[in-house]
Amino acid sequence: MDTIYALASARGKAGVAVLRLSGPKAHEAVVQLTGSCPTPRTAVLRTLRWQGAVLDQALVVIFPEGGSFTGEKVAELHLHGSVAVIQSVMRVLGTMDGFRLAEPGEFTRRALENGRLDLTQVEGLADLIDAETEAQRRQAMRVLSGAIGRRAELWRAKLVRAAALIEATIDFADEEVPQDVGPEVLDLVTSVLQDLRSEVAGSGAAERIRDGFEVAIVGAPNAGKSTLLNAIAGREAAITSEIAGTTRDVIEVRMDIRGLAVTLLDTAGLRETEDKVERIGVDLAIKRARSADLRVFLLSDDPLPELQPGPDDLVVRGKADQDGEGVSGLTGRGVSELIDAIGDRLSRQVAGAGVVTRERHRIALTRAIGAMESARLEIEKGATRAEIAADELRAAIRALEALVGRVDVESLLDEIFASFCIGK
Numbered sequence: 001m002d003t004i005y006a007l008a009s010a011r012g013k014a015g016v017a018v019l020r021l022s023g024p025k026a027h028e029a030v031v032q033l034t035g036s037c038p039t040p041r042t043a044v045l046r047t048l049r050w051q052g053a054v055l056d057q058a059l060v061v062i063f064p065e066g067g068s069f070t071g072e073k074v075a076e077l078h079l080h081g082s083v084a085v086i087q088s089v090m091r092v093l094g095t096m097d098g099f100r101l102a103e104p105g106e107f108t109r110r111a112l113e114n115g116r117l118d119l120t121q122v123e124g125l126a127d128l129i130d131a132e133t134e135a136q137r138r139q140a141m142r143v144l145s146g147a148i149g150r151r152a153e154l155w156r157a158k159l160v161r162a163a164a165l166i167e168a169t170i171d172f173a174d175e176e177v178p179q180d181v182g183p184e185v186l187d188l189v190t191s192v193l194q195d196l197r198s199e200v201a202g203s204g205a206a207e208r209i210r211d212g213f214e215v216a217i218v219g220a221p222n223a224g225k226s227t228l229l230n231a232i233a234g235r236e237a238a239i240t241s242e243i244a245g246t247t248r249d250v251i252e253v254r255m256d257i258r259g260l261a262v263t264l265l266d267t268a269g270l271r272e273t274e275d276k277v278e279r280i281g282v283d284l285a286i287k288r289a290r291s292a293d294l295r296v297f298l299l300s301d302d303p304l305p306e307l308q309p310g311p312d313d314l315v316v317r318g319k320a321d322q323d324g325e326g327v328s329g330l331t332g333r334g335v336s337e338l339i340d341a342i343g344d345r346l347s348r349q350v351a352g353a354g355v356v357t358r359e360r361h362r363i364a365l366t367r368a369i370g371a372m373e374s375a376r377l378e379i380e381k382g383a384t385r386a387e388i389a390a391d392e393l394r395a396a397i398r399a400l401e402a403l404v405g406r407v408d409v410e411s412l413l414d415e416i417f418a419s420f421c422i423g424k
Contacts, residue, residue, distance in 0.1 A: 006020060008107075033050065040063060058079045139206065158192050296316065
């Protein structure tokens with residue numbers, strides 16, 4: 001196997017740059033560059049030399065095989081963050097036999113292949129790197145810590161026990177079985193089913209934490225939507241004008257509310273119109289508003305066609321600078337209270353979030369639930385259906401194993417690791 005290397009820190013000029021090496025010759029490279037290998041997990045200051053020339057002074061740390069992130073021999077060179085220094089050291093590594101530049105996500109892929117991480121932890125690591133808000137960070141850390149894998153292993157153990165009990169009745173069908181295993185099997189299956197259904201029910205909220213929420217500001221033309229958006233965003237994100245219908249397209253502003261990633265949508269004013277271009281904008285506004293997680297209705301004297309507030313939507317009076325009631329993006333009146341109300345609504349939506357954060361997770365659990373429901377029906381029909389019940393339980397077990405990457409995931413790996421940066 002090749003020894004791979006890559007910059008593990010961000011590219012460009014910095015105080016420190018971390019160069020990571022992983023593979024059978026990682027420690028050998030340290031010896032060639034510094035003359036000796038330090039004690040594992042002990043950072044030492046060493047001068048890097050190649051063919052008599054000094055490359056840099058660096059902190060050097062090595063990790064033993066089986067005790068590193070990838071599970072292989074690993075070395076880290078903490079260089080001065082000069083572009084020239086980084087290039088010179090990487091150029092030298094490229095001349096060493098058996099070394100090559102790592103592909104995107106290859107360090108993490110080796111960690112998966114060597115059993116250091118399961119597939120859900122790999123996805124949690126990707127989410128942690130991409131996390132922009134506190135809620136995303138907490139959720140990603142929970143997944144990275146192995147929360148899904150631990151639960152999946154518990155569920156799997158119960159199903160393996162249930163399958164073993166059923167198969168025992170098949171193997172010893174001609175002999176006297178000491179007791180009816182049906183009640184214990186049903187208890188095990190029911191217990192796992194309840195857990196899986198709870199996780200699937202909370203998967204939507206967990207995905208929203210990961211992907212972010214959309215909040216649409218809707219109202220009639222010239223109701224003050226764009227001014228309100230600018231006030232919430234704290235910058236001139238949308239053009240404002242006294243002329244009704246200025247906004248034709250949907251304007252998006254990404255921000256953090258209560259630790260949640262939220263995209264605010266400023267939509268075209270809703271009204272009946274003969275203008276074809278404005279009609280397109282109104283139709284798009286209605287479509288985006290209906291698909292949003294929350295709508296803020298900014299009321300004015302004009303009625304809103306085709307769209308009415310739902311029970312969880314926020315309804316406020318706009319342009320409070322003119323009549324003293326409601327919210328005003330121009331003066332800031334009521335803006336903080338509106339942001340708090342948005343935060344309250346969204347926080348309630350994520351209160352029941354589970355640990356499964358991706359559509360892949362939900363599909364795997366749904367497949368397991370379907371197989372277990374079929375197994376339970378077969379078990380209830382009696383011993384003559386034992387073989388079918390056992391087969392359905394094995395299908396559920398395979399679905400849980402696919403969840404954590406034990407089986408049937410090879411086609412997913414390239415797509416997953418392609419989203420990683422080189423050096424991770």
